[in-house]
Each structure stands twice: as structure tokens, then as C-alpha cells.
Amino acid sequence: MTTISSMPLLRVEHLTMRFGGLVAVGDLSFDVARGQITALIGPNGAGKTTVFNCITGFYKPTEGRLTLNHDATHHYLLERLPDHDINWKARVARTFQNIRLFQGMTVLENLLVAQHNTLMRASGYSLLGLFNAKSYRDQADLALQKALHWLERIHLLDRADDAAGDLPYGDQRRLEIARAMCTDPLLLCLDEPAAGLNPKESLELNTLLTGIRDEGKTSLLLIEHDMSVVMTISDHVVVLDYGVKIADGTPDAVRNDPKVIAAYLGVDDDEVAEVEAEVGL
């Protein structure tokens, strides 16, 4: 039996996802290490979001195994869990490429909805809550404190009572991350968190994400196109192209990998056959 430290938090093995005849992800294996930021990059249409949807239960993979290791004895096979249990039991949270906040609810309400299961239990599945029992009030107070803590971290405390849909784009992105963090995840999956942010907001995001990593409770897996974010904050980079892994390593190693350069920039015609043979196409 391996020890916890050597066991990755998430192990993706031979993940394949087919949509009819289209192989969106083909035989992909990689690890997400504990306490690190792992980036999943690749050109448009490489299958990154499909991998995310498989991990977070929105798709059931055609083949493969996704193991989330809480510790040496507690493992969850994500492909077998319904999507809400992936968040609640396996403790994997995610954000979306096109922001999915509860726009008509306030910023604070968004963060409280994220603590639904804990509060539901405390409210005795609404029965104790209906009679305003003290045990529920205490738990609700804790939930409020946690929400306010996260609002302070993303600098939105003074907008707690505004509708989430009224916030500027960058704030909505950070709020969605805070909402995911309110579910106390072990693995936080971020789908293009820096998309549409200006350089200053992008920098703020870097600080937020490295801060979450350095607290040591949550590891991160992110899809990103913004190379300045990827290369600055990630500890480990996995590169996908046409649903196949073409590189896996530290940011520096990946940056200089000829296959990655070929996938992003294209190659001269005479090199195509050579590179394709290497990639395995």
C-alpha cells in the first residue's frame, strides 16, 4: 500500500469519451497531485472541457477509471457517482467556462446555496429549521461566517446584498470560485477562470488561486488558454490535442516540447508526417 503522500489526489486512467463516432477524449491518463495546481491545456476543441465534464459527473465516460483518493482507505470512483455526490461525497467542485451564477439571487445567497447539504442536515431536512431550532441557527450562523470570509477574500464584502448578475464580469468569475470553495472541496476544477479578465484582474486571480493552493486543503485542476496564468502558477501541465495527451510535465518542460509547439503553432509541411507519427495519429 502506498502512503498518502505518494498517492495522487486524482488518478485518471485510460479515460475515453466518445460521442457517436467522434472520439473527444482517447485513452487519457494523468494524475493530479495533492497540494498542487495542475493545468490542462491544449488548442480549441482538444477535449479539455470534456475531461472536466467526465471528472465532475456531467458526462459518464465511455471507458476508463477516475479515482479520487481522500486518504489511504477512502477512494471514490467518480465515474460511478451521480453528479451531486461527486461534489458532496467525493468533494470535487467546479466552475464553468460560461459563468453559471444564480443571477437573480444575491452574492451572499449564492454562497449559502453552496453550503446546501450541510445546512440541510442541520435544519433536520427543514423540520427543525421550520421551528427555528437553536442547533440550526448556530449552523446557519457558521455558514454565514464562512460565506463572509470568502466574500472578504474576493473583495466583494460590500456587494454582499447585490444581485450576482449585477456584478462586473471579473467579480462574477471570482464569486463563482468562492462559491465552489464554500463546498469545502479537496479538488477544485476551474474551467478557464481567466477568460475575459484584464491583466490586473488576471493577477488578482493568480494570487487567489495560489493562496488556495498554499493553504494545503484544496488542490486545483484548471483549464486555461491564458499562458501567462498557466506558466506562472501551475506546478504541473498536461497538454491535450485532439483528445490525446501529447505532453505532461513541469511548465518549463512543456513549453519547450516540440510536440506542444507543433500543436499550437503548426509545423512545416515536411515535418507534419514526422510529428504525426510521434503523436500517434
Add this chain to the structure above:
Amino acid sequence: MSTEMSAPSSPFPLVKSLKQAGFVGMVMFGLCVPIVAFRAEQNMNNQLVLQSRWWLTLVFCVLAMIGSFLFSLYTHQKSNKAHSSAPSTVTKALSALAPRLTPLGFACVIAYPLVMLAINGPGGSIKWIDNFGIQILIYVMLGWGLNIVVGLAGLLDLGYVAFYAVGAYAYALIATKVIPDTFPELGFWSFWICLPISGLLAALWGIILGFPVLRLRGDYLAIVTLAFGEIIRLVLINWVDFSNGYAGLTSIPRPSFFGIPFNASEEGFAAVFDLEFSPIYRTIFLYYVILALSLLTAFVTIRLRRLPIGRAWEALREDEIACRSLGINTTITKLTAFAIGAGFGGFAGCFFAARQGFISPESFVFLESAQILAIVVLGGMGSLFGVVVASIALVGGIEILRELDFLKQVFGEAFDPSQYRMLIFGFAMVLMMLWKPRGLIAHREPSIVYKEKKSIGSDMVQEGHG
């Protein structure tokens, strides 16, 4: 003309509006010719003769033209106002009044039957308490129950009347068949025993309906719930052994004053409290029962909205996929909304059966579902106060048509305004949807406030996709 100085107020397009009014009048005429202009009536020899009613057609056409002209005047004025997203004055007034109106409203509804009794006497006040008070309160309660499903959880339910029917038949069958055979000594208590049973049975049917249909969304969910409402009604019509079919169930026990019946006997309410016997006491009592049931519905809804389950309902209406990513079991959440909404429908049904003393499938047609849904939509999705206003307007408004005897002086003795209720109802709906497409109270109150309470405009709040 300097554009900076003058506000961009365009002149009123008179010719265009008149043209449009003329066009509307022509459309109205075309519609009226087959519907209004001719009437087949039997003459003395039992023959059908065609009567023409051109004057009435003309009145309709002129009314439509005036309406069209006024509407273009209104939209012109509206577009000339500064383009502010601020809520309209009516919304502001209503929402500002709502909290102050609450204690006043309480006082009014509690005093209402007594005031009516004082004004009209025991004989004359039954109509006002029963047709107006009780009838409106039943619809307020049904509206509040459906509001949980449609307004909070965003699930479009077109078959809500099915749960109303389940509650009514549960009470009628248990009180007329089960209790006399098994516990005859409980006879006078049957309403109070059956009330929770009816609610629970309706909630159970809510869950039974919910399980197969909750994977459907939007229009598909609406159609299946519509079908469910019809299935329940058709079963009640055709399963004669069970429900006595079209003939319905009669002599359903009326509610007792906690064991004391409202009759003229020695043990009756009037005798016990040393009053002169009159049916008004039962009516007043029924009024307070439905008032208490409605307030219970409101209390539970207000509390649930501030609990995690209520927030999950609203989150579900906003974005179901995000809910799933946050660990919310959407199936269970939708089922609880369905079950709780159905449960209140069941309570109302039980009360309805007890008040009428007679029920038949005729009372549970689709039109009832449509009317309850109209109340919720007109009131503003998710707003309790809006539902009250809409119920008073729709139910009370239709009842008041029966009282407009003076119109007979104008239109002749044969004129019955209540015949026009569907027309007025339809017109009112169209006008409402033009004027306030998101209902009377078109903003959402947050369920929790950190520093300052800010209501959220309807442009932000989603309607739900089923």
C-alpha cells in the same frame, strides 16, 4: 434645433395611431361578425330565427379602436420618458406599501365577516362572506401552494387542480364511507381528522407524479402535468364504483366547531352558545378555517424560503446545472417542491369538499388549473402579496360582475354581465402581460440580508425552465 438642449421627445404620431386604430377596428369587426353580430333564438313556434345585433358589434369595434388609440398614446408617453430601468411607480408604491399593509390587512381580513354581519344582517351577509371571502381565500391558498412549485422552484405545473381534487375526494370518501363504518362516534370530528390525511395524500400524489416527470423540462413538463390533471378527472368520472362518476358525492359531512355541529339540535352550536339558530355561524366559522389554513400556507412558505430548501428551490429556478455542481440533489429538491405544493392543494381541496357538501368532477376541470396559474403569474412569480392582489382581482372581480345590476338599465333586461367574464378575464390578461409581463410584484426579495436590503429586479431573476 439643438439636440443637447431639448429632450428627445418625438411628437405624437397622430395619423399613424389613427390608422392603427382603424385597422384594429376592422379586425374586431371581422372577429365580431361570426361571433357577436348574429344570434340564433327560438321564437314562439320553437323555430330558430336569426337576430342581427349590429349595434352591439359597432360598440365592440369602437371600444377596440379607442383601446388601440389609448394604447399607442400610452406607449408613446412611456418611450418618451427617460430610459430608466428603475421600477415603475406602481411597483414602487406596491412594494413600499406591502410591509405597512400587512398589519392593516390582517385586521381587515379578521374583521371582514363581522363587519359584513353588522352591515347586512345574518341573512344578507352569507353571500358576502361565502361568495367573496371564502371563495377568494380558497384561491389565495391555492395560489400560494402553486407559488411554491411555479414561483419558487420554477416548475410549470398545469395540472395543479389534480391535487385539489385528490384532497377533496379524500375527505369526501373517508368522511362518507370509511368513518361511519369504522368509527361512527368520530362523525363530528371527521373534517379535523381528514384535513391532515387529505394533505398527506395529495403530497403523496405529488411525489407519484413527480418521479416520472421531473426529468422533463419546460414545455414538456407542462404538458405532462396537464395530462395528469386530466387523468385524475377522467378517473373520477369513469370509475363509478369508487367516485360515483359524474353524479359526484353528496351529503359530505360539514365541519364541526371542534366537535360541536352547526345544526338546530340540542347539541348544536347555536344551542350550546345560547344563540338563535342561523346558518351564518357555520359560514363565519368556515371563513376563519380557510383564513387559518391560508395563513399556515403563507407562514410555511415564508419560513421555507429562508431555509436551505427554499434557497435550493430558487437556485434550481436560476440554474439547474450549477445546482448539481454544488452537490444539490435536484430530483429530491424538485420532489419536495411538488409534494409541499400539492399538500397545500390537498388541504384546500379538503376544505372545499367540506364547505360545498357536494363534489363532482365538474369542479376540477382544466380551467381551474389555468385560473390558479393565472393568479400566480399575474401576482408576480414568487410573491405572496401579489397572489393576494391577483386573487381579489380575478375571483372577486368575476363575482362582482353578478352584482352589477345597473348595467341592465343600460344594455337591457337580458344583459348578464357574468356571461362576459371570460372575455374580461382574457382582456385583463392581455393588458397585464403588455403592461407588466412579470406580474404585479415583479421583483424578488432576498432571503437573507447582510447590511442593506435591496430587492432584485425582474430582469435578473430567471423564470425557470421546468
